[in-house]
Amino acid sequence: MPMLLEGTCQCGAISFSVQSQAPVPYQLCYCSICRKTAGTGGYAINLSGMADTLKLHDPHHRKQMAHAVTGRHGGHVRHSAAERHFCGSCGTALWLYDARWPALLHPAAGVIDTPLPVPPSRVHIMLGSKADWVTPDIREGDEAFDGYPEQSLEEWHKTHGLWQA
Template structure:
């Protein structure tokens, strides 16, 4: 059975809930976008939720969306198709949604108030673009990738017996 994740921003203006079949915060992303929009330790931890179950309470309409800059060529700026949702009042990163995967939403683990399961191992991704000052805590059994791993969030959860069907 999917796990209900309850989340909020730091100032309390926005609360949300979403059902997750993959609620274990195992994946640390060191890319410059995650690091700059949500990562205080030089990485961000994202989860997976079922987009159709996302319920948002935002009575003061504080939620904002940003499309991250993917690259610049002269005056041309290329933006990501992904929508990064955050609180416009306090800046808390809330979740990411990308229409390329319409069934999924990716809550920022730091915005989740529900007690999350401890991962049996972690996967460090996008190490090829980590900041020079970051020293990843890669432990025995952890995965480490310069880019994206081939194994999806769902596949990782299933392989570890942690998929909540």
Template sequence: MLLEGSCHCQAVRFSVESHEPVPFMRCHCSICRKTAGTGGYAINLGAVYETMQVQGNENLSVYRATMEGGQPSTAHRHFCKLCGTALWVWDPNWPELVHPHAGAIDTPLPVPPSVTHMMLGSKPDWVQVRPEPEDETFDAYPDESLAAWHQRHGLAF
């Protein structure tokens, strides 16, 4: 599925091919929550890095979070340096993948049949998670990848 996205001020626009476009996974870690999630979580999609096309590269900036122990994260969090919109995450440990933030996607996205709430051990008390019966919850990382979840639900694109 071709995804098209942009920042709020439209200075950065992008497109990317995604095999995992269903916005089902809500990450409550402090990095995602503070850089891209105002509801107490962020939603990242899975896409193929080599298909990424970007307009407005000069308006991009990258943030690398500091991890416990003071080491920089390997993840490169791309955002618009004009309006601050979080756009996508790319990590050289998985160079073939890119993870656009669902909130930056302009293409209509499929509705997920269930939601995976992850990194709940990091969420603040003010964030109330009310999972539906079919949802899954994890204090840290889930048991399956974005690709495996899509395959299990018959949603491979």
């Protein structure tokens, strides 16, 4: 059965819930977008949620949305198709949604107030674009990738017997 994740922004203006079949915070992303929009230790941890189960608990919420810059060439700026939702009051990064995968929503693990399962190991991704000051804490059993791994969040959870069907 999917796990109910409940989250809030730092100031409390936004609270939400979403069901997740992949609730283990195992994947650390070091890309410049994640660390600049939601990173703490030079990385961000995103979970996977079922988009159609998202519930905002305050109808007068001050949620905002932005598309991250993915490149600059001359005077042209290229933006990601993904929507990064955040609190319009305190700026807390809340979740990412991408219409190319409409069934999924990716809440930032740091805003989830529900106790999350402890991962048996971690996967460090996008190490090729990490900040110079970051020294990843790669432990025995962890995997590390300069880019994206081939295994999806769903596949990782299923491989480790952690999928919440």
